[in-house]
Amino acid sequence: MNSRGPKSILEADDTTRHSDERMRERSRHHHSLSERNKPDPVRERRAQREVAEYIESICVDLRMMARAARLESLAYFLEMSRIEASIQIELRPGPKSEPS
Incomplete structure (x- = not known):
C-alpha cells in the first residue's frame, strides 16, 4: 500500500521487474569480481x-x-628439504621452450 492506496497490479509488476533487474545486476557484478x-x-x-x-638453492x-x-x-x-623442493620443481614444469 502506498499513500494513494493499494498498489495496482501494474505497479506491483513494475516493482518486481526493477527488483529482478537489480538482482541480475548484482549477480553480474559479483561474478565479474x-x-x-x-x-x-x-x-x-x-x-x-x-x-x-x-x-x-638455499638448502644446498x-x-x-x-x-x-x-x-x-x-x-x-x-637435504630432505632440498629433495622436496626439487620434487615440487618437477611437478611444475617451466614454460615450453620454443623450437630452434
Missing part, C-alpha cells in the same frame, strides 16, 4: 616453481654450512 580475483593458474605455477627453485648452501659445523641432524633435514 570473482573472475578478477581468480588466480591465473599459469602465473601461480610459475611463482611456485620460482620459490621452490630458490628454496632448493645451508646444508654445506651445517655439515661444516658438524650439525649432522640439521644437515639431514636440510
Whole structure:
C-alpha cells in the first residue's frame, strides 16, 4: 500500500521487474569480481616453481654450512628439504621452450 492506496497490479509488476533487474545486476557484478580475483593458474605455477627453485638453492648452501659445523641432524633435514623442493620443481614444469 502506498499513500494513494493499494498498489495496482501494474505497479506491483513494475516493482518486481526493477527488483529482478537489480538482482541480475548484482549477480553480474559479483561474478565479474570473482573472475578478477581468480588466480591465473599459469602465473601461480610459475611463482611456485620460482620459490621452490630458490628454496632448493638455499638448502644446498645451508646444508654445506651445517655439515661444516658438524650439525649432522640439521644437515639431514636440510637435504630432505632440498629433495622436496626439487620434487615440487618437477611437478611444475617451466614454460615450453620454443623450437630452434
